Amino acid sequence: MTAVDLLLVGCGKMGGAMLAGWRAAGTVRRVVIVDPAAEAAPEGAMLVADPAQIPADFAPDAVVLAVKPQMMDQALPAYVPYAGRAVFLSIAAGKTIAYFQKVLGQGTALVRAMPNTPAAVGRGISGAYATPAVSPAQRDLCQSLLSAVGEVVWVAEEGLIDAVTAVSGSGPAYVFHLVEALAAAGAAAGLPPDLALRLARATVTGAGELLHRNPGTTATQLRINVTSPKGTTQAALDVLMDEAQGLTPLMVRTVAAADRRSRELAG
Template identity: 60%
Template sequence: MTKILLVGCGKMGSAMLVGWLQRGIRAADVVVVDPHAQALPAGITVIGDADLIPKSFAPDITILAVKPQVMAGVLPAYARLAGQTTFLSIAAGKPVAFFRQHLGEAAAIIRAMPNTPAAVQRGITVCFAGGGTDAAGQALAQSLLEAVGEVAWIDDETQMDAVTALSGSGPAYVFLLAEVMAAAGVAAGLPADLADRLARATVAGGGELLRQSADSSAQLRINVTSPGGTTAAALAVLMAESGGMAPLMEQAVAAATRRGKELAG
């Protein structure tokens, strides 16, 4: 009978909502605040702003799923719930101190960073519990986030920018890999549709093998690399100390981490 207030129902909010309903949360126990929400499951109460929250509705948890750029303008309307609900934010870059500034010191706040594979229940979310969040609130957040994938917790909030850079932004890196693999296939002489199909299936299949295997990613790479073979020839380029994937990825994650820190301002 958990009562959930979902503020913002874009792609991530919608993915979580579907996961909750599949896990047995009743539609009648969810209120969505989003003036632009469309085609939500039957039974969900949808309202345009916080003033329309039914007076009889007391949320156990309030999920803040709006864009970080508009969060400051959204939060004041929910300050009245501080002390009555656990706030769970999935906004990139916004620290616990930011939410305390707008919701008050009494607010129980959990900061979380999910990623887009949540849409297919294959996401991973990393959480940080701010002071004032009790074990029950953390357990509830864990349960709801597990509906869309794995959950991990950190004790040091400063690590959240690196988490965002690695797993939050990470799906885009994987999609880019499939994109450039397909383009390379076309450059090597394959039809575009076949190159795209091969790249998608290879990235998706490789990811599933990685998920199911007890071997490390390094060992799986070694397993598919015959000495002197075609894979070894390709990896000699991709693993070059200068211009290879490792230094490029390090630079990319560092750039995303810096941007996350900027968003905190």
């Protein structure tokens, strides 16, 4: 893809991670960042504190909305002049297409995406939804922008973004809590707490790396590979895989709660 001009609204952790990915991939040519809280412009980018300071001749191919959702009401109206020319890519949780159309106009090319925090190390995954106004070239552009920090999946209905949020958007927190829980269980079994935490952390990150390096092998097969019949792992899995009280019914309730809350926040 030919390098493009971008307007990045907000350069916090997620916006900054995406910018680093774009620069590494050579995706962007000219970047203007609007962020009153940023202290210095990243190399190769122009930083302004107010949208009124954006150069008059700057015509971005995409406007990436990376401000916090609670700041969007105040920030968004300033970018109405770019509607109809640029594709708007939002990574703001809970802000719906209808919300943006109300401000930017019904015919605005809009993509709503939900990345997750592993984007900070280039290992994220984003779920995305495009409105009919998004052209194939604009969709390809957003695909390129999002894939600079990890994998990208597209959903056919905007409502599925809530489920994406519940699985992958919030999912890293579930994994971090798994480390906490496994460490606590190790300590309960008699291990020193610091050693239990070290074992739990390395086990989860190592297992994740096995998944990453073996894309053609299912998680089910990897589980089977480390489970000897009537062994210690099987004894543990008999608890975790209990149909009524095991991990799967717990995760179903967990994701359902996050999905429900995502819909509530979206109004």
